[in-house]
Amino acid sequence: xxxxxxxxxxxxxxxxxxxxxxxxxxxxxxxxxxxxxxxxxxxxxxxxxxxxxxxxxxxxxxxxxxxxxxxxxxxxxxxxxxxxxxxxxxxxxxxxxxxxxxxxxxxxxxxxxxxxxxxxxxxxxxxxxxxxxxxxxxxxxxxxxxxxxxxxxxxxxxxxxxxxxxxxxxxxxxxxxxxxxxxxxxxxxxxxxxxxxxxxxxxxxxxxxxxxxxxxxxxxxxxxxxxxxxxxxxxxxxxxxxxxxxxxxxxxxxxxxxxxxxxxxxxxxxxxxxxxxxxxxxxxxxxxxxxxxxxxxxxxxxxxxxxxxxxxxxxxxxxxxxxxxxxxxxxxxxxxxxxxxxxxxxxxxxxxxxxxxxxxxxxxxxxxxxxxxxxxxxxxxxxxxxxxxxxxxxxxxxxxxxxxxxxxxxxxxxxxxxxxxxxxxxxxxxxxxxxxxxxxxxxxxxxxxxxxxxxxxxxxxxxxxxxxxxxxxxxxxxxxxxxxxxxxxxxxxxxxxxxxxxxxxxxxxxxxxxxxxxxxxxxxxxxxxxxxxxxxxxxxxxxxxxxxxxxxxxxxxxxxxxxxxxxxxxxxxxxxxxxxxxxxxxxxxxxxxxxxxxxxxxxxxxxxxxxxxxxxxxxxxxxxxxxxxxxxxxxxxxxxxxxxxxxxxxxxxxxxxxxxxxxxxxxxxxxxxxxxxxxxxxxxxxxxxxxxxxxxxxxxxxxxxxxxxxxxxxxxxxxxxxxxxxxxxxxxx
Numbered sequence: 001x002x003x004x005x006x007x008x009x010x011x012x013x014x015x016x017x018x019x020x021x022x023x024x025x026x027x028x029x030x031x032x033x034x035x036x037x038x039x040x041x042x043x044x045x046x047x048x049x050x051x052x053x054x055x056x057x058x059x060x061x062x063x064x065x066x067x068x069x070x071x072x073x074x075x076x077x078x079x080x081x082x083x084x085x086x087x088x089x090x091x092x093x094x095x096x097x098x099x100x101x102x103x104x105x106x107x108x109x110x111x112x113x114x115x116x117x118x119x120x121x122x123x124x125x126x127x128x129x130x131x132x133x134x135x136x137x138x139x140x141x142x143x144x145x146x147x148x149x150x151x152x153x154x155x156x157x158x159x160x161x162x163x164x165x166x167x168x169x170x171x172x173x174x175x176x177x178x179x180x181x182x183x184x185x186x187x188x189x190x191x192x193x194x195x196x197x198x199x200x201x202x203x204x205x206x207x208x209x210x211x212x213x214x215x216x217x218x219x220x221x222x223x224x225x226x227x228x229x230x231x232x233x234x235x236x237x238x239x240x241x242x243x244x245x246x247x248x249x250x251x252x253x254x255x256x257x258x259x260x261x262x263x264x265x266x267x268x269x270x271x272x273x274x275x276x277x278x279x280x281x282x283x284x285x286x287x288x289x290x291x292x293x294x295x296x297x298x299x300x301x302x303x304x305x306x307x308x309x310x311x312x313x314x315x316x317x318x319x320x321x322x323x324x325x326x327x328x329x330x331x332x333x334x335x336x337x338x339x340x341x342x343x344x345x346x347x348x349x350x351x352x353x354x355x356x357x358x359x360x361x362x363x364x365x366x367x368x369x370x371x372x373x374x375x376x377x378x379x380x381x382x383x384x385x386x387x388x389x390x391x392x393x394x395x396x397x398x399x400x401x402x403x404x405x406x407x408x409x410x411x412x413x414x415x416x417x418x419x420x421x422x423x424x425x426x427x428x429x430x431x432x433x434x435x436x437x438x439x440x441x442x443x444x445x446x447x448x449x450x451x452x453x454x455x456x457x458x459x460x461x462x463x464x465x466x467x468x469x470x471x472x473x474x475x476x477x478x479x480x481x482x483x484x485x486x487x488x489x490x491x492x493x494x495x496x497x498x499x500x501x502x503x504x505x506x507x508x509x510x511x512x513x514x515x516x517x518x519x520x521x522x523x524x525x526x527x528x529x530x531x532x533x534x535x536x537x538x539x540x541x542x543x544x545x546x547x548x549x550x551x552x553x554x555x556x557x558x559x560x561x562x563x564x565x566x567x568x569x570x571x572x573x574x575x576x577x578x579x580x581x582x583x584x585x586x587x588x589x590x591x592x593x594x595x596x597x598x599x600x601x602x603x604x605x606x607x608x609x610x611x612x613x614x615x616x617x618x619x620x621x622x623x624x625x626x627x628x629x630x631x632x633x634x635x636x637x638x639x640x641x642x643x644x645x646x647x648x649x650x651x652x653x654x655x656x657x658x659x660x661x662x663x664x665x666x667x668x669x670x671x672x673x674x675x676x677x678x679x680x681x682x683x684x685x686x687x688x689x690x691x692x693x694x695x696x697x698x699x700x701x702x703x704x705x706x707x708x709x710x711x712x713x714x715x716x717x718x719x720x721x722x723x724x725x726x727x728x729x730x731x732x733x
Contacts, residue, residue, distance in 0.1 A: 048103050048123060063098035063118055064091070070102040077108040084113055088141075091116035096153060110134040112141050115152045121159025122183065130164050137161065138172040139179065142239035149177035149201040149245070156181045163189040165214060169196045174232065174240040177201040185209040186226070191216055193228045198237050199245035206253045213260040215289060215364070225294070226257055229266040229275055233331050235388075236268070244328035244335035246273050253281045257292065261364065263311075265294035268324045271392055273337045276300045285309070289364045291316045292357075296324065297397075299348050306355045312370050314357035314409070317350065319377035319420070320397035327390045341395035344377075346423055350402040358410040360434070369440065370413025372431070375399050377420030379448070398422050398448075410434060415442045415459065418449040418473075427455040437463020442486070445473035445496070454478045462486040466506070469496035469520075479503050486510065490530065493520035497544070503527045510534050513557065517541040525549045526682065533557040537579075540564045540572060550575045550682035560586035561605070566593040571617070574600065576682045581605030587627065590615045598622065598674070598710070599683055599724060607632050611718075618672065618685075620721025621710040633718060642668055642711045642722025645692075650730045655701045658730045660709070661693040665722065668711035672721060676706045679727050683708055705730045 054060050056067040066086060072079035080101065087097035096116035103123025109132045113119055128136045139151050154176060163170050165188050172195070173179055179200060185208065186194040194210050197203060210226040229250070232242045247266075257263040263285045266275055276299040283306045285292035291313035293303055297320050308314045328337030357372040377398035385391050400422040407429045409415045415431030417440075418424060431442045442459035445452060445468070452475045459466040459481065466483030467490070469475060475498040482505045483490045490506030490513045501522050506513045506529070513530035514537075516522050521544040530537040530552065537554035540547065543566055554561040554577065561579045563586070564572055576599040579587045587605035588597055595617040601624075602608040608627035611619055613634040620641055624630035631638035645662040652659040660673065670690045674683035683706075687694045699705065707728045710721040 050120070050122065051100055051102050054100060059095070060098070062096070064095050066097055066099045068099060068101045070104040073101065073104065073106040077106065080106075080108060081111060084111060084117065084119070087117040088112070088114040093153065101159075109136065111137045113137065113139055113154055113156070114141070115150075115154065117153075118155040118157065120157050122157065124159040125162055126159065127162040128164050128166055128170075130166060133166065133168045135168060135172050136163065136170045138239070139174060139176050140240065144239060144241050146175035146241040147243070149175060149199065151176040151179075153178045154180070156184055158183045160185040160187065162187055163192075163194075165190050167192050169193050171195045172237060172239070173197045173200060173203065174237055175199050175243075175245070176203070180204045180206070181208055182206045183208065185211070188212045190214040191224065193224055193226065195227045196230055196237050197227060198230045198232045198240070198247060199243060200247045200250070202249045203247070204251040204253070205255055206251070207255065209256045209258075210260060210263075211256070211258045215261050224260075225262040225265045225267075226260050227252065227264045229295075231268050231270050231326060231331060233268070233326050242331050244270060244273060244331040244337055246270065247275045248277045250275075250278045251281070252283060253279070255283045257283065257285045257288070259287045261288065262290045262294060263288060263292040265291065265316075266296050266298070267294065268326065268389075269297040269320060270326050270328050270331065270337060271320065271339065271390070272342050273328055274299045278302070279304075281305050283307075285311060288312075290368070294318070296321065298350065299345070301350045303352045304354050306357075308355065308357040308359070308372075310361065311359055312361045312363035313368065313374060314359050314372040315352055315355070316371070316374040316376070317399060317402070319344065319399050320380075320392060321378055322380055322383045322392060323386055324389055325392045330390055339393070341393040343395070344398055344400060347401035348399065350399070352402070352404045352407065354406050356408045360412040369417065370411060371417040372409035372411045372415050373404055373407070374414070374417045375402055375404075375419070375421040375424065376417075377422075379420055396420070400424075403427075404429060411437070411440075413437055413440045413463070414444055415462075416444070418445045418452075419447045421445075421449045421452075423451045424449070425453045425455070426457060427453065428457065430458045431460065431462070433459075433461045433463055435463070436487070439464040439488070441465050441468040441492075442483070443467045445469045445475070446471055448472040450474045451476055454481065456480040458482045459486070460484050462488070465489040465492040466509070468492040468494070469498070470494045472496065474498065476500070477502070481505070484508060489513070489515050490533070491515070493517065493522060493542075495519040497521040497523075499523050501525045501528065505529045506531070506533070508532045508534075512539045513537045513554070515539040515541070516543065519544070521545055521547065523547060525552065527551045529553045530557065531555055535559050536563045537561045538563070540566060542566060543568055543570050543572065546570050547572045548575070548682070548684075549573065550577065552577045554578075555580040556582055558582065558585060560589040561602075562588045563591070564589070564593050564595055565591040569594055571596060573684070574598075575684070576600060579603070579605070581627075586610050587624075590617070593617075595619075596685065598685075598721060599708070603627060616717040618712070618719040618721060620712065620719075621708075621724040633715070633720065638720060641720075642713065644723035644725045645671065645709045645711055646725070648707065648709050648725045648728040650707070650728060652695075653730055653732060655733045656699050657695060657697045658699060658705070658732065659693065659695045660707055660728070662709050662725065664692050665711035667713065668722070669714050670712055672710050672712055672719070674708045674710070674724070676708075676727075677704070679706050679729070681706075699732050701732055703732050705732070
């Protein structure tokens with residue numbers, strides 16, 4: 001339609017009957033619930049209604065309408081190409097064009113769509129000729145002279161793009177902004193992506209279906225995402241101007257991905273120019289040969305509400321890799337993106353939440369493990385030279401600032417796998433392991449994955465340990481997790497550390513409940529409940545600083561409930577734990593090290609407290625009953641303990657101090673004073689004195705404190721305590 005007719009048409013539209021939008025048209029009649037065939041037929045009929053309802057060369061819902069009939073399409077695919085060309089030449093920001101194709105099945109190739117164009121395909125199947133290797137549809141004209149996000153305001157709605165099991169990408173989108181694809185089905189492709197996308201600012205795929213991607217045994221490729229976000233580098237997405245232009249503002253929502261190699265992702269990146277502002281929401285993935293969602297070097301990414309089944313990997317996020325990374329200048333020589341190593345951001349703002357993921361099978365890449373969520377950074381000391389990509393500078397390309405929360409994960413391998421991932425929060429995830437899982441942890445931190453919070457997760461039947469930290473990894477908190485029936489340990493530390501290991505519930509581990517070994521440390525292990533470990537409940541074989549083990553409940557473990565064997569001068573305080581053993585087992589066993597064992601309740605063990613010769617420390621003030629031997633020190637029964645001091649009281653209490661006093665105990669060499677901020681909390685030693693009084697200074701104002709006192713005797717380097725007094729309460733002024 002020529003421009004000079006537009007004024008006439010715009011005036012005439014006032015007399016044209018107001019038509020409902022496409023959504024209103026479809027909502028006018030609900031399909032009869034009479035089986036899948038009837039639903040498909042009804043959908044096709046309604047699609048035809050929209051084609052019949054709108055008139056060509058009129059303005060409807062703000063769009064100038066071009067119609068392409070079935071007769072035109074069957075006569076020549078050029079009819080649709082001509083309509084798209086007309087829209088490209090005449091559509092404007094203020095008057096975009098909508099091309100409405102009559103429902104039917106047509107063979108086409110090499111369609112191009114540009115700015116301000118809406119392609120309406122509901123009820124239409126566009127099938128690529130079997131002999132063709134062209135893209136079925138692309139944004140732009142393959143002129144290679146684009147700049148920036150130059151193609152804008154493009155919509156493709158409805159229909160089926162059938163690739164007829166041919167090779168080459170179905171749909172290319174580059175240099176685009178404001179792109180929307182909705183209710184489109186892409187199907188039947190071999191050894192290629194359904195979509196290649198690069199240099200977009202505002203890309204939405206909503207309620208689309210991607211299905212049936214064949215991967216040849218010769219190719220055995222894992223790189224063929226259904227939707228691949230690439231970079232505009234020569235040899236990748238041909239037909240566009242090459243430019244260092246990142247993709248951003250991406251939304252993939254409500255789509256279905258089935259019988260594919262991969263789902264959505266990016267396996268290439270530009271150094272120091274990451275893809276960003278990504279949302280992958282409420283999609284369904286099934287029957288995949290590799291990862292459902294996989295991105296390299298992304299920022300501000302939310303992956304939520306997705307359902308993933310039958311995939312070796314669910315969500316896999318990677319830092320910069322030695323292969324697949326380009327300099328900005330390789331895309332465009334005028335790029336200003338730095339080529340040097342720049343430390344990645346501490347908070348990359350990645351959220352993985354409320355997904356239901358079931359991972360199993362073998363990945364097409366033999367070196368990839370099964371994992372529901374994988375966060376993998378790379379410390380690249382000396383990268384090998386690359387033939388096809390740039391050689392990145394050496395550096396630590398870690399992932400950081402990731403939250404993995406409220407996901408339901410079922411796996412035959414790892415539930416959550418991290419390597420060189422920092423500042424992560426893993427909370428309220430449920431992980432259920434099926435099969436042997438080959439020794440894989442429910443949650444694994446490896447290779448300097450540091451400063452994590454692992455809180456309130458549930459891990460069942462892990463193939464290895466429930467939670468494992470290895471090779472320089474660390475956690476600020478490992479708190480409130482429920483771990484049942486792991487095939488190794490409940491929580492394992494190997495050359496790793498944690499500040500807090502508190503309030504975890506560990507049931508029936510095949511080895512140890514909590515183990516700290518080989519260059520590891522856990523500063524505080526408190527309030528945990530450990531039941532029926534096949535070996536020890538808590539096993540400390542390493543520490544690099546003082547450690548507190550307090551207020552834990554440990555019972556029915558097969559060798560020792562708490563076992564310490566360390567070669568260190570650092571103090572392990574084992575205080576106020578409740579232990580119920582089994583016949584022939586040890587309660588608290590100190591084989592080597594410097595240990596304070598006080599205030600514990602131990603019963604039904606062979607030895608309540610067993611201290612080997614050479615161990616240094618303080619022992620006593622424990623409540624021991626029903627044990628074959630209550631306390632054995634250096635191979636000898638310690639016999640009857642000293643009685644508890646009587647009359648512990650406070651006087652001269654000020655805002656910052658309290659004066660304590662107590663009665664003398666016969667046979668005592670001196671007294672130890674312990675303090676807690678809760679009556680039934682963990683008590684810490686604050687003083688050792690020969691006197692029957694002690695002034696505690698540097699207290700906080702208007703604060704409650706509780707004190708216990710025990711008398712002791714000495715034998716070499718050992719202090720043997722008697723019973724503790726009842727707590728005495730003090731409130732400062």
